[in-house]
Amino acid sequence: MSGLGTKLPELRAVGGKVSKGETIERSEPRRRLPMVAGFFLFFMTVLVMDHVIRSGYFTIQKVVIDSPLLVISQGSIERETWRKISGNYLNVDLKTIETALENRPGVYQAVVRRVWPDTLSISVIETQVIAEYRQLDRSEEKVERQFINLPPQNGFSFRPLLRGPERYRAVVVDTFHEIFSLLAIVNLEPRSLSVGHSGQWELELRRSDLKLENTFRVFLGRDQIVEKIERLVFSFETVLSHKAGLISKVDMRYDNGFAVQWHDDPEDKKFQIASVIKDDN
Known part of the structure; x- marks a missing residue:
């Protein structure tokens, strides 16, 4: 037998071939490391900020x-x-x-x-213009006094009284702001504005250019309060201004007109009903 004719065995790597799946699994820990480090850094930053904010730093002096x-x-x-x-x-x-x-x-x-x-x-x-709000309970009795600061440009010298349940407080204040400028057109001062639990509104007015302290009440009903005040202002300017000191009550709970009760009414029950048509032309 000749040594040159003998075929040597083929050499192969020990351990076999690395599969694709094994390569991905080995690379995943390397990818997770920056994410973990970033989360840790963020967590530490939050802790430091929380410590600074909650501690005695940056106190107001x-x-x-x-x-x-x-x-x-x-x-x-x-x-x-x-x-x-x-x-x-x-x-x-x-x-x-x-x-x-x-x-x-x-x-x-x-x-x-x-x-x-x-x-x-x-x-x-x-502001020196302050209104008093009296909150009413279910028996219509005042249970709490609050003070409301009104815009300083209103400029009246008295303290208006606003009354109503707590749920009406914001509406009463807003309504008072709206009607004040309207009433000023005919020199009327809103001494009080109130609404009961039933939703009935009532207003007390005084003529500001009269020396007498005569006031009169205005019944406004449950809705369209500002619109009724606009109608009252027009009616007052047209037919009532010269008798302002004689007015006791005005009932605006009519679709178009109004009713007036005078101080010199001996029975104190009769209303004089009037209707005024406003010409918008």
């Missing part, structure tokens, strides 16, 4: 009033502001402070600003 005050004392504004501060410079609720200040008699509007690094700046618009 000063409250500054940057508008002149003529009606309200500066001390009362500062004390109310400090009472409503919760948190630090970064997370203090400015809206809560503004609302608390605007609930104080004489503050029509309050604006609170942050001034870096530790100060709150307060700007106040004052």
Whole structure:
């Protein structure tokens, strides 16, 4: 036998061929590592920020009033502001402070600003026009007194009285704002505006250009309150102004006209009914 004629065995790699699936599985831990690191970094950032915000850092040190005050004392504004501060410079609720200040008699509007690094700046618009709101319970008795700051440009010297259940409070205030400018056209002052639990509205008026303190009541019904006031203003200017001091009651609960009761009515029951047609041309 010849050694040259002998065929040598083929050499092969031990361990076999690596499959495609095994390659993907081995690369997945490498891909997850940046995601885990990013999540950990984000988590640590949140913890640090939470610690800074909740801790004693960035505490508010000063409250500054940057508008002149003529009606309200500066001390009362500062004390109310400090009472409503919760948190630090970064997370203090400015809206809560503004609302608390605007609930104080004489503050029509309050604006609170942050001034870096530790100060709150307060700007106040004052008003001397304040209405009293008396909340009624189910028995129509007043159970709570509240004060409502009206726009300073209204400029009347008396304190209007608004009455009604709590659910009507916003509607009564808005209605008062609407009718005030209408009544001023004919020199009528709204001394009181009220609505009962049944939804019946009533208004007490006084002629502002008369020295006498004579007032008269106006019955408005349940709906279209502003429209009825507009009709009253037109009727007053047309047929009632020269008898303003004699009016006791006016009933506007009619579709077109109205009824008047006079102070000199001996029976105090009779109403004189009138109808006024407004010419829009």
